[in-house]
Amino acid sequence: MRLWQRRAAVLLAAAAGGVLFARPLLGAEAAAPTTPGVKIDGAYADWRNLWLPPDISQHGHNIDGLIYFLHGFMGVLFVGWGVFFVYCLFRFRQRAGQRADYNLVKAKPSKYAEIAVAIIEAVLLLGFSVPIWASVKNDLPTEAQNPLRVRVLAEQFAWNFHYPGKDGKFGRTAPQFVNTASNPVGLDRSDANAKDDIVSGEMHLPVDRPVICDISSKDVIHSFAVPVLRVKQDAIPGMRIPVWFQATKTGSYEIACAQLCGNNHYSMRAVMVVEPKDRFDHWLEEKSKPPEEFEEE
Amino acid sequence: MSTQTLPYTVHPHPVTGIYSGKFGTWLFLASEVMLFGALFSSYVLLRVGAPEAPSPLHWPSHEETHLSWRIGGFNTLVLIVSSVTMVMAWASLKMGDFSKGRRYLWLTFLLALTFIVVKLSLEYVPKLRGGYVPAKSTFFSLYYTLTGLHGLHVIGGMVVIGYFLGPGAALWKRDPEYYTNRIECTGLYWHFVDLVWIFLFPVLYLM
Amino acid sequence: MSSHDHHTQGHGSGAHHELSFWRHYVFSTDHKVIGVQYGITALCFLFLGFCLMMMMRWQLAYPGQPMPVIGKFFGEAAMPGGIMLPEFYNSLGAMHGTIMVFLGVVPLLVGAFGNYVMPLQIGAPDMAFPKLNMASYWVFAVGGIVMLVSFFVPGGAANSGWTSYAPLSVIATMGQTLWLIGMVFLITSSLLGSVNFIVTIIQLRAKGLSMFRLPFFVWAQLVTAFLLLLAFPPLEAAGVMQLMDRVAGTSFFMPEGLVVSGVPSTVAGGGSPLLWQHLFWFLAHPEVYVLILPALGIVAEIIANNTRKPLWGYRPMVYSAIFLGFMSFIVWAHHMFMTGMGPTISTFFATTTMIISIPSVIILTALVISLYRASIRFTVPMLFALAFLPMFAIGGLTGLPLGLPASDIPLHDTYYVIGHFHYVVAPGTIFGIFAGIYYWYPKVTGRKMNDVLGKIHFWLSFVFINMVFGPMFVQGLAGVSRRLYSQVGYAHGEAVQSWTITSSWGAWLLGLAQIFFIVNFFMSMRAGKKVSDNPWEATTLEWAAPSPPPHGNFTTPPVVYRPPYEYSVPGLAKDYFPQHAAAEA
Numbered sequence A: 001m002r003l004w005q006r007r008a009a010v011l012l013a014a015a016a017g018g019v020l021f022a023r024p025l026l027g028a029e030a031a032a033p034t035t036p037g038v039k040i041d042g043a044y045a046d047w048r049n050l051w052l053p054p055d056i057s058q059h060g061h062n063i064d065g066l067i068y069f070l071h072g073f074m075g076v077l078f079v080g081w082g083v084f085f086v087y088c089l090f091r092f093r094q095r096a097g098q099r100a101d102y103n104l105v106k107a108k109p110s111k112y113a114e115i116a117v118a119i120i121e122a123v124l125l126l127g128f129s130v131p132i133w134a135s136v137k138n139d140l141p142t143e144a145q146n147p148l149r150v151r152v153l154a155e156q157f158a159w160n161f162h163y164p165g166k167d168g169k170f171g172r173t174a175p176q177f178v179n180t181a182s183n184p185v186g187l188d189r190s191d192a193n194a195k196d197d198i199v200s201g202e203m204h205l206p207v208d209r210p211v212i213c214d215i216s217s218k219d220v221i222h223s224f225a226v227p228v229l230r231v232k233q234d235a236i237p238g239m240r241i242p243v244w245f246q247a248t249k250t251g252s253y254e255i256a257c258a259q260l261c262g263n264n265h266y267s268m269r270a271v272m273v274v275e276p277k278d279r280f281d282h283w284l285e286e287k288s289k290p291p292e293e294f295e296e297e
Numbered sequence B: 001m002s003t004q005t006l007p008y009t010v011h012p013h014p015v016t017g018i019y020s021g022k023f024g025t026w027l028f029l030a031s032e033v034m035l036f037g038a039l040f041s042s043y044v045l046l047r048v049g050a051p052e053a054p055s056p057l058h059w060p061s062h063e064e065t066h067l068s069w070r071i072g073g074f075n076t077l078v079l080i081v082s083s084v085t086m087v088m089a090w091a092s093l094k095m096g097d098f099s100k101g102r103r104y105l106w107l108t109f110l111l112a113l114t115f116i117v118v119k120l121s122l123e124y125v126p127k128l129r130g131g132y133v134p135a136k137s138t139f140f141s142l143y144y145t146l147t148g149l150h151g152l153h154v155i156g157g158m159v160v161i162g163y164f165l166g167p168g169a170a171l172w173k174r175d176p177e178y179y180t181n182r183i184e185c186t187g188l189y190w191h192f193v194d195l196v197w198i199f200l201f202p203v204l205y206l207m
Numbered sequence C: 001m002s003s004h005d006h007h008t009q010g011h012g013s014g015a016h017h018e019l020s021f022w023r024h025y026v027f028s029t030d031h032k033v034i035g036v037q038y039g040i041t042a043l044c045f046l047f048l049g050f051c052l053m054m055m056m057r058w059q060l061a062y063p064g065q066p067m068p069v070i071g072k073f074f075g076e077a078a079m080p081g082g083i084m085l086p087e088f089y090n091s092l093g094a095m096h097g098t099i100m101v102f103l104g105v106v107p108l109l110v111g112a113f114g115n116y117v118m119p120l121q122i123g124a125p126d127m128a129f130p131k132l133n134m135a136s137y138w139v140f141a142v143g144g145i146v147m148l149v150s151f152f153v154p155g156g157a158a159n160s161g162w163t164s165y166a167p168l169s170v171i172a173t174m175g176q177t178l179w180l181i182g183m184v185f186l187i188t189s190s191l192l193g194s195v196n197f198i199v200t201i202i203q204l205r206a207k208g209l210s211m212f213r214l215p216f217f218v219w220a221q222l223v224t225a226f227l228l229l230l231a232f233p234p235l236e237a238a239g240v241m242q243l244m245d246r247v248a249g250t251s252f253f254m255p256e257g258l259v260v261s262g263v264p265s266t267v268a269g270g271g272s273p274l275l276w277q278h279l280f281w282f283l284a285h286p287e288v289y290v291l292i293l294p295a296l297g298i299v300a301e302i303i304a305n306n307t308r309k310p311l312w313g314y315r316p317m318v319y320s321a322i323f324l325g326f327m328s329f330i331v332w333a334h335h336m337f338m339t340g341m342g343p344t345i346s347t348f349f350a351t352t353t354m355i356i357s358i359p360s361v362i363i364l365t366a367l368v369i370s371l372y373r374a375s376i377r378f379t380v381p382m383l384f385a386l387a388f389l390p391m392f393a394i395g396g397l398t399g400l401p402l403g404l405p406a407s408d409i410p411l412h413d414t415y416y417v418i419g420h421f422h423y424v425v426a427p428g429t430i431f432g433i434f435a436g437i438y439y440w441y442p443k444v445t446g447r448k449m450n451d452v453l454g455k456i457h458f459w460l461s462f463v464f465i466n467m468v469f470g471p472m473f474v475q476g477l478a479g480v481s482r483r484l485y486s487q488v489g490y491a492h493g494e495a496v497q498s499w500t501i502t503s504s505w506g507a508w509l510l511g512l513a514q515i516f517f518i519v520n521f522f523m524s525m526r527a528g529k530k531v532s533d534n535p536w537e538a539t540t541l542e543w544a545a546p547s548p549p550p551h552g553n554f555t556t557p558p559v560v561y562r563p564p565y566e567y568s569v570p571g572l573a574k575d576y577f578p579q580h581a582a583a584e585a
């Protein structure tokens, strides 16, 4: 490469880097969260956003730790490898007197590096990922821990949250009872257990109490994603899949749909309110009063 | 033409031991195995996942499917015999007897035709008329998809055999060995189509 | 294009006869003509796929604002008042993915480079089945046309993502039916092609060209052909089943009790939505190796040529490629960790995923060590090949957190995934493709592409492509879902919207940068510098043929005497020792 070309390259790279990093900072004020309705906690429009959102779950720090470590590991590999790469490009560029060496080097270090990578991957998988996954999937809270059970029923393009009410029992549901406006989950109102059931489009949860969500869908596949909780579970029609978590911080947060589910996939958003026990109980109380317009059915 | 200068179209490669056409046919059959393999796996998955008897979605018994093992069995026999005639056709050509080979090819063709006619007139049409349409249940979805795809393969085979009985026969005059090789490849394919049916028959009619 | 000396430069057999225009350029059975046909068609599709994406990037950066100028042309059904509708966005997204993968990249890597270069590199006069080769191209073309037509049917093109997950795809508009039919054609074309490739590589190698003297590119094509041969049929089966679900009302992928838009569904039920995903990913994971292996092959050729020394670790690379091929059939469910998978199965697939990362590391390491004690020529193809390495590394490394189920939880189905696989396929594979075009252009046309334009193209592309995909990792970590028509409805999306804008500008600037390529590509056909048959002083067989090679390829059938990359052999005057040279000339 000639000198001017090298200079031009460096300049270009610097300019691009500048644009890349300056833009979000310049645009930061304009992009302050202005979502209508509830003020959402934990969505930053500043440098903190270069990383994962805040974590308000009990189990999340394990996952975050793993992701931190992984990115550190990736960084080390990339930089180490990149230094060698750039060194070679510079040191062994074609120039007068530079002749390639036909003989191949014995590269012991690379073999060691490959073995090290394999070992670290094995440790990450067996030592960290597997236990975390097992606890997320299998160690559902026991009755003694008094978990709250909520059924999450997805539909195009909304989330329905179905609480069992005071009796702690879910009423019978069936497709033929579904009415998008008045009975979104298809409760059989003749079932005694259904009398006190609560169905809401906003999720309310008590803080510091385990929650088991049974995720399902009425129509297509959706995905129940709560970034601040480090929770994600596909909502698959015909299946009811439990996930559990425990929120540790009160506030209003966002539930997103993470699986393409149709035209309005982008707006399939719900608000999750994590609140102290008394506020939560109060909300349940309010909600279980049957709304007037449903009475005449 | 470049094709004339290509090596191993007729004679086997010294290392692999086969000519290119046969090699290609085997590869094609490997991909066919994956195709039907995927369908059979789907069959297993859906059958295992089906609920037990009182549910309307349970897996139907033979009485409920009304599939006759006699018709299925007859067609099985037809295909097995057609595999034999196919081998005979190739063997005759190999020994240089074109007219005998041709007769066996015709026989194979007619047996295949028998299979299709029986399948359509005694099975598909009455079934569809009787309301046993693909949408009726998972079983019938699979039945029509599997047998339909197999049927298309049979028809495909008939087209190829028909070609070698008709315009393709001219090749015999130019290069008998080349022609014989092509019949051999057709035969490989034909045996595969039979083999698929030999799996399909018990799975759909007997199990 | 290449002048008519196809005819005059001599037929191996001497049997000279004129072919009509149609037989020569349209329904040709010459692997080189077919390769060029594939190349031109696929480059057009690649460009189309990129244009779809540039439109989507407007909506993402400036949601709900009318698109300047272009917006007017799309009519009320897609962009009323120049504002993109969500259904149109989803069509664009699904078709971007489909077109890029099945109509752009694979046809380029396999159909164009594979077809053109591979027979030359093995010293064959043509493919083993020239007519089948022609059929592959035309079946591919029909598939492409079906896909294009689908944009104009009511409801527009398929809009359920390139993955076409059921039940969404089953209840989707008519475009999905055409998508499935188009896919059946594309799959058939790939199957014909892969049979042809394997037979050609095994049967038609020149005398002396043993398997371990094959250039790495040929090995990559061989493994790729096996992947296509064995992975595509299950998708064909799945496509037929989905077609049945849509057309005949079956319920392979439909469970009972669905209620769509408040209306209970009438299908019998009893099917499984996850069955589709298993069948789809059984294809689509091997497919990502189809997208990368031939690109690795191209890069390996160019690195060997421009370092002027043998590839380091040729054999380990070959074994790694074979191993990758095998393993790629048993990792598919790592795309499905969030479907409610239990610990046993997820551990199995995470383990296979970690194992498959090792051969990729080995190949990459081998290519980098090849630079050591070399004499590196920074030609334009070499620049792209070199840039491929760190880009592919980023793509591969960011696959780690996605391959471990626990760390996949926050990242699955976010922009992190989009960033990850685009680093593999865009600055990775696409750079490999550019490298290949600059490298083999002189073989196809007898002329070289312009260096200065090439270098400008490289540097601008390199910078802007990182500007497109780098920000996606930030978006993904912030939790922004993929396939969103707009992310600003979410507070956590709006918070990182500025990155989206950065990325969009990157995409448009990247588009502008391609002008340097397009101009160079066409200009060099007439005005490019005329070069010799072996302008890069390379060792492999394709350079032993005239440029452009005549019908039948070689004036005399080549014989091979040595391994593929004998550069800088001690004691020789020249720093390269061609495979076919009996002794130094």
Ligand code: HEM
Pocket: C050, C053, C093, C094, C096, C097, C098, C100, C101, C105, C160, C161, C162, C163, C291, C418, C422, C425, C426, C430, C468, C482, C483, C484, C485, C507
């Ligand atoms: C270089 C220019 C490219 C740009 C700017 C680009 C950009 C994007 C973006 C932003 C998305 C996400 C869309 C969304 O989630 O709504 C996407 C999706 C996708 N891209 Fe690209 N891409 C490029 C090249 C490629 C190439 C070369 C390939 C394939 C080889 C490819 C394959 C895909 C696929 C499969 C998807 C997923 C589509 C889906 O969600 O169904 N892209 N691309």
Ligand SMILES: [Cu+2]
Pocket: A154, A155, A156, A157, A221, A222, A223, A257, A258, A259, A260, A261, A265, A268
């Ligand atoms: Cu959704």
Ligand SMILES: [Cu+2]
Pocket: A222, A223, A257, A258, A259, A260, A261, A262, A264, A265, A266, A268
């Ligand atoms: Cu969605």
